[in-house]
Amino acid sequence: MKAAVIGATGYGGIELIRLLSNHPEFTLHSVYSSSKDQVPATDDYPHLHEICPLPLMKIDPEKITTECDVVFLAVPSGASSFLSPQLLANNTKVVDLSGDLRLKNTEDYKKWYKKEPAEASTLEQAVYGLTEWNREEVKNASLLSNPGCYPTATLLGLAPAIQAEAIDPSSIIIDAKSGVSGAGRGLSQLVHFAEMNDNFRIYKVNQHQHIPEIEQQLQAWDSTVGPITFSTHLLPITRGIMATIYAPMKQPMSAVELHQLYKEAYKDSFFVRVRPLGEFPGVKEVAGSNFCDIGIDVDERTNRATIVAVIDNLMKGAAGQAIQNANIMFGIEETAGLRGFPIYP
Amino acid sequence: MKAAVIGATGYGGIELIRLLSNHPEFTLHSVYSSSKDQVPATDDYPHLHEICPLPLMKIDPEKITTECDVVFLAVPSGASSFLSPQLLANNTKVVDLSGDLRLKNTEDYKKWYKKEPAEASTLEQAVYGLTEWNREEVKNASLLSNPGCYPTATLLGLAPAIQAEAIDPSSIIIDAKSGVSGAGRGLSQLVHFAEMNDNFRIYKVNQHQHIPEIEQQLQAWDSTVGPITFSTHLLPITRGIMATIYAPMKQPMSAVELHQLYKEAYKDSFFVRVRPLGEFPGVKEVAGSNFCDIGIDVDERTNRATIVAVIDNLMKGAAGQAIQNANIMFGIEETAGLRGFPIYP
Amino acid sequence: MKAAVIGATGYGGIELIRLLSNHPEFTLHSVYSSSKDQVPATDDYPHLHEICPLPLMKIDPEKITTECDVVFLAVPSGASSFLSPQLLANNTKVVDLSGDLRLKNTEDYKKWYKKEPAEASTLEQAVYGLTEWNREEVKNASLLSNPGCYPTATLLGLAPAIQAEAIDPSSIIIDAKSGVSGAGRGLSQLVHFAEMNDNFRIYKVNQHQHIPEIEQQLQAWDSTVGPITFSTHLLPITRGIMATIYAPMKQPMSAVELHQLYKEAYKDSFFVRVRPLGEFPGVKEVAGSNFCDIGIDVDERTNRATIVAVIDNLMKGAAGQAIQNANIMFGIEETAGLRGFPIYP
Amino acid sequence: MKAAVIGATGYGGIELIRLLSNHPEFTLHSVYSSSKDQVPATDDYPHLHEICPLPLMKIDPEKITTECDVVFLAVPSGASSFLSPQLLANNTKVVDLSGDLRLKNTEDYKKWYKKEPAEASTLEQAVYGLTEWNREEVKNASLLSNPGCYPTATLLGLAPAIQAEAIDPSSIIIDAKSGVSGAGRGLSQLVHFAEMNDNFRIYKVNQHQHIPEIEQQLQAWDSTVGPITFSTHLLPITRGIMATIYAPMKQPMSAVELHQLYKEAYKDSFFVRVRPLGEFPGVKEVAGSNFCDIGIDVDERTNRATIVAVIDNLMKGAAGQAIQNANIMFGIEETAGLRGFPIYP
Known part of the structure; x- marks a missing residue:
């Protein structure tokens, strides 16, 4: 199968090139x-x-769709809205890594992205590719909307608890931290080396465009989920996201029980590794890989859960999950081209 | 005034040496x-x-108290409990940077520190030196218990909101991150360079010994404060702590109002800088200095406050605040020896 | 083919595990x-x-040789000397990553390693696996001595110039820098995070045990090579070595000519990439891969060459080159299991 | 004395602000x-x-000279050439941190800086402020040309050996490494965090504009000094320069003798610390301070000296030395405002 990458100069694009160059099928x-x-x-x-x-x-959409079986769109938000429909000709499948096709509600898109949304028909066609929780739909997708990096870590971390109604859906707080590759290749004072080195910053406080994406999916699982508090910080590292998630338990539940629930939920998901109780993952333990590692505790003093999910933002948070979705869309083994171990140390 | 430093090989001790060597009075x-x-x-x-x-x-307590006016104890927890009383002879004043004298409740100390607590009389004598909120007591202290690094950032960040009863005291969540100098000079796999570099970790989940210290002070301000959720993470940087604090507002209150409350609360505190509304401090902006910088927001969607406090853990979180307290104990200008700017970049 | 790794808790061992787990033949x-x-x-x-x-x-040598076709020895120096002979039973092939079998002169080993050398018969059998320059011997080796990390970068950087007698063999100066994974997993103050972060150090000045290894090979190519000056520094990064090599040209030669000589020398070596003239590699451009990238200049003002060679010290400098050698020893394609791209950024 | 800083948004300017704000006289x-x-x-x-x-x-030169006693020029090269003469009115003294006034030979300036040089009369008036070796001239200077960061480390490292004719002046090789603050605050892909983090690069190979500055001063000390080889690398740290200097000894000389020569040469220079024989400084050991630390060895195998000099590039390599020079120009104690210890760790 022939694959094209559009937006190949960004970090997401370059990671797609790395993965596709060693893929057994693409x-x-x-x-x-x-x-x-x-x-x-x-x-x-x-x-x-x-x-x-x-x-x-x-970029020449006609040529691309004539020549390729799948196109990965790793372009800035705003560009996919109009590129996607043009690329859906000739049975070409499209995997879009931007934020353009994730929000079903166009008002939300306008509010958080401050851009014009995609056509309703395009949005309708787009399947949200949080792979572990949407495999069936992904299988039949022609247009795949790949989740954001923060939403991937956050949603994989919350899914079992939300779906089992174990936690209070009205008081979810997510403190997320990302390596600076997540800020892209564009130059800015914020990520100038001398300013970011030995530094740590919070940014876009209560204004990050991934908030509605997370809420949309949580509410699809449980319509009673209220607005979340979601903070984003920049770590002085290249790759890696940690989402530290806090929520009160709905009913008293022990750490053992919650942990069991997570083990069960992900027992068939190769890329989600629920760590033994008492163990929490560091971001380096998934670097360069498509894994999402999860650690869990319930504090008896407070009856609150602490859930930690880590990913490599360019892998499971972008290019890796995109390949994982493409594998499924083409009926290939889900892990094809993605079995590389984390690079440690 | 002559000063001695006990525990001079640790990072806290070495920072005291740096400060005392350029102090105008000590x-x-x-x-x-x-x-x-x-x-x-x-x-x-x-x-x-x-x-x-x-x-x-x-260490020779008798010699030290004969020769010195003030002793700084920068020893591991467990050692101050018995060293402090011996050093209080001859009108020598003692500033203890360890955790030994912070918890008034000896059961709490035993539970969280897993060591034998200090004598009740010693604990009684010890004044908790969160300077900005305890200047009067500090003035008269002979035995000063210097706050922990995390409690300093957290309590300075929470004080105005708690005292004004602006936030819900039963739902406070603190997501704290520290540079690795906070883990001390002792070797461990966790902070071996190749393992910590380009990494980020959560540790001591729901078990950090600073939890009871924070709760004790919060409850001193407002007895209705419930158990907090407090998480600690290790940043791949040398110095700096950020506490990102979340709490629901008790009543609806705008960001402008909450910000005003903070500006007012700290208007006479040189070392606490409340940033303009919409601006949040990075840890590097206080590096090498005794400042605690605070940024504030209230999210209208969730009616929750996000409060960010940053310090240099070896300065305001240890040696700097110790000097600040000693200055006050000796009637010296509070900022003496501490007016150095942050080292930026 | 079944492979065993001895010394699997070190960084070299863990990298072998990563590579062998995704190898098509082993x-x-x-x-x-x-x-x-x-x-x-x-x-x-x-x-x-x-x-x-x-x-x-x-470690049970008899069991290992009965069950496995190849053994990788990633043990500290001193251990391979006696383990290697025991592992050469039953047609098992041995790839030794330690320094024990590299120096043919046992007096040199004693002087630089300060340990007892291996038996003469073992040393005689050992083939030095600087792959690009010793493929024929490697093909027939049963016992392979894998080069050191610094020697690999240095020798690949010097080989074409030395063999063509382009540079003065009596005045070679190598200023080498390594990421700290090269210092291993053992704890030490030197590589304690808070001390190494934002730091840069020189170490073992004129005393590094890789000096005789480099000189032995250079003199095998050109017996007139005199003692080299070789300095090693620690970079605050995890992986990567850069050797910056200086030598006067023997005769005036332009940068274009020297560059051409290098392009020619490595035209059939997949893992050595000679960069276009005027371009020099950064260490990150080979991270996680088995490449050695080389940049070249000749300064007309001084008639001296500046040659820069970079590798990932755990890959081409250890585990990667070991697999490359094993591939050749077993008649497998040289690049099998090693075609992964550098991880960038 | 009133001081002005021109070019206050650059890293040199911001460091001058830090130092001047805590200076006892300015x-x-x-x-x-x-x-x-x-x-x-x-x-x-x-x-x-x-x-x-x-x-x-x-910038208003007339107003500045009317109001201030001293002006620090921390502007990019090209700007000082014309600003300096305008600022020398009204007895105002000028300390220029740019490269504009360092090269006495205007052809050299044109060749290496690729800009128009300053007027001959301005260049003539400018005193080169490598303080430790030019105190008498600095005392009487009105226009001070502050040395470059690399030249400061290199020249302090070479001075005693060159002046004592201990090393071969025709074969000097300097391998220099700098933290990225030396590259300034201007944005570039090279120092974008995700590209420079965990990376190490060589740049401007054989083309750095500090080469003629170093040669000019070396030749002022010993006219037989030949063209040097000087390489510059970027370290993934914020502050710090290490110059690793190599040169053959002219006559056999032991490490002990060379070390003694250095101890003697700098015995009255507070800011140059010659380390005990066998000890070499790391860059962090001078961070935030005005010290230049030097380590020395002579290798008996090669009869070559290895000399290591480290500075904080923004301090002794820029703002710190500028203040040191200004102190001398105004008859103030040389160390005034500069006695701060290195920030360690």
């Missing part, structure tokens, strides 16, 4: 960028020297 | 370590070459 | 440690949770 | 920026909140 056919034409990818990314001879090309 | 007289005798401090700390000729000496 | 059969017995590898390395069910076992 | 009077007017300095630097109320103002 072949990386061509790479595109809105800002380049016939420029070697190595100009931007010298680590690709001699191993990625493909030039970056101008 | 003179660094001598330094002590339980594990060394007549060994140059430069053996452990070559950065002191040529500027700190003092040898590390064996 | 199967990771069992893992051993001198200090453990029947302990899950995940106790030390939680990133292996659910993906490496093998327990660490006590 | 008062920070006003701060200027070419790109701002009447903008609070806290807009760019929130760490100055409440402690630096000065607004950034448009």
Whole structure:
């Protein structure tokens, strides 16, 4: 199967190139960028020297759909809204990594993204690819909306508790931290090395566009879920997200019971590893891999749960989950091309 | 005034040496370590070459109290309990940076520290030195119990809201993050460079010994404060703590109002800087200084407050606040020796 | 083919586990440690949770050689000297990652390693596995001595120039820098996070045990090579080595000519990438991969060459090159299991 | 004495603000920026909140010289050439931190800086402020040209050996490494956090503009000094420079003798600390301070010296040395305002 990557100069795009180049079923056919034409990818990314001879090309939807079986869209939000429909010709399947097709409610999109939303028909067609909880729909999807990095960690961390109605759905607080690759390749003072090194910052307080995405999915599972508090921080690391999640238990429940519930929920999901009770994952323990590791505690003093979920934001939080979804969309083994171990240390 | 430092090989001790060596009123007289005798401090700390000729000496309480006006105890918990009483002779004043004298309830100490508590009379004498909120008592203290690093950031962040009964005292959640100097100089796999670099970890989930210290002070301000949820994480940085604090508002209150309340509460406190509304501090913005910077928001969607407090854990969280307290105990200007700007970048 | 790893708790061992677990021809059969017995590898390395069910076992050479086709020895120096001969039974092939079998001159070993050398017969049998320059011998090796991390970068960087007699062999200066994973997993103050973070150090000045290893190979290529100056520094990063090499040109030679000589020398070596003239590699551009990237300049002002070689010290500098050698020893494609791209960013 | 800082938004300027704000004799009077007017300095630097109320103002040379006793120029190269002469009115003294006034040979300036040089009369007036080796001239200077960061470390490291003719002046190789604050506050892909973190790079190979500055001073000490090889690398740290210097000994000389020569040379220089033989400084051991620490070895195998000099590039390599020079120019104690200890860890 031939795959194209659009938006190949961003960090999500470059990670797709890495994964597709060693995938047993997909072949990386061509790479595109809105800002380049016939420029070697190595100009931007010298680590690709001699191993990625493909030039970056101008985006030509017709050519792409004629030549490729699947297109990965790793473009900034705003671009997928109009590119996606054009790419759905000729039976080409589309996996969109942007935020454009995630929110079903266009008012939400306008409010949080401050951009014009996609057409209703496009949004309707888009399947939300939180793989572990939507495998059946993903199987039949032509247009896949890949979840955001923070929502992936948060939702995988909350799913079993929400679905089992174990926690109070009105008091969920998520304190999330991300490595700076999540902020992309665009230059800014915030992530200038001398300013971010040995630093730690909170940003977009109560204003992050991933809030409605998380709430939409939580409410799909349990319509009584109230507005969440969700904070995002920047860690002085390259890759990795940790979501530390707090919620009161609905009824008293022991840590053992909650842990059991999580083990059960993810027993068939290769990429979600529920850690033994008492053990919590560090972000480095999933670096470079598609795993989401989860640790759990219930504090008897407070009757509150603490749930910790970690992912590599460029893998399970972006390119890795996109490949996982594409695998399922094409009937390939879900883990194909994704069995690499975390890089440790 | 002559000052001694006991426990001079730890990071708290070495920071005291730095501050005392450039203090206008205190003179660094001598330094002590339980594990060394007549060994140059430069053996452990070559950065002191040529500027700190003092040898590390064996702890001799009688000699120390005869020769010095003030003793700073920067020893591990367990040691201050019995050293403090011995050092209170000859009008010497004692500033203890350990956790031994912070908890008034000896059962709490036993439970959280898993050690034998200090004598009741010693505990009674000890004044808790959260300077901004206890200046009057500090003035008259002979035995000063310096707050923990996490409690300092957390309590300064919560004080105005708790005292004004602005937030719900039963649902306080604190997600705290610290640089690894807070874990001390003792070697461990956890903070081995190759394991901590590019990593981020949660630790002591629901079990950190600073929990009862925070609750004790919060309850002193408002007896209705319930058990808090308090999580600690390790940042891959050397210095700095951020406490991200979440609580529902008791009554609806705007961010503007809450911010005003904080500005008012700290208007006379040089070392607490409440940032303009909409601005949140990064930990690097206080590095090397004694400042605690605070940012505030109230989310109208959730009616919850997000309060962010940052400090340098070795300064306002340890040695800096200890000097600040000592200044007050000796009637010196509170900021003496502490007016250094943050080191930025 | 079944593979065993001895010394599986060190960083070299854990990287071998990562590579062997995704190798198309080798199967990771069992893992051993001198200090453990029947302990899950995940106790030390939680990133292996659910993906490496093998327990660490006590080293039993007879059992190992009966069951396995190849053994990787990732033990500290001193241990391979006596383990290697025992493992060469039953046609098992041995790849030794330690420094024990690299120096042919036992006096050199005693002087630089300060330990007892291996038996002469063992040393004689051992083939030095600087793959790109010794493929023929490696093909027939039963006992493979894998090069050190610094020697790999240095020798690959110097080989074409030395062999072509382009540079003055009496004035070679190598300024090498390594990430701290090279210092191993053993705890030490030097690589305690708070001391190494935001730091940079030189160590073992003129005393590093890799000096005789480099000189031995250089002199094998050109017997007129004099003693080298070789300095090692610790970078505050996890992985990566850069060797910056300086030498006067023997005759005036342009950068273009020297560059051409390197392109030619490595044109058939997949893992050595000579960068375009004017471009120099950063260590991150090979992270997680088996590549050695080389950049070259000749300064017309000084008639000296500057040659820069970078590797991932745990890959091309240890486990990666070990697999590369094993591939050749077993007649497998040289790049099998090693085609993963660098992880960037 | 009233001091002004021009170029206050750069890292050199912000460090001058930090030092001048705690200086016993100089008062920070006003701060200027070419790109701002009447903008609070806290807009760019929130760490100055409440402690630096000065607004950034448009550069007005006449006003500045009327109001201030000394002006620090922390502007990019190219700007000082024309600003300096205008600021030398009214007995105002000028300390220029840029590279504009360092090279006496205007052809060199044009070649290496690729800009138009300053007027000959300005260059003639400018005194090169490598303080430890030029105190007498500095005393009488009105226009002070502050050395570059790399030259400061390199020249302090080489001075005693060159002046004593201990090393071969024709074969000097300097491998220098710098923290990224040296690259300034301007955004670039090179120092984007995700690209520089866990990375290490060489840059401007054989082309750094500090090469002629170093050679000019070396040749002033010994006219037989030949062209040097000087390489610059970027460390993933904020502050700190290490210059690792290599040179053959002219005559055989022991490490003990060379070390003694250095001890003697710097015995009266507070800010240069020659470490005990066998000990080498890490960059963190001078962080935040004005010290230059030096370690020395002579390798008997090669008869070559290895000399290591470390500084904080923003302190002894920029703002710190500028204040040190200003102190001398105004007859103040050389160490005034600069006695702060290194910040460790």
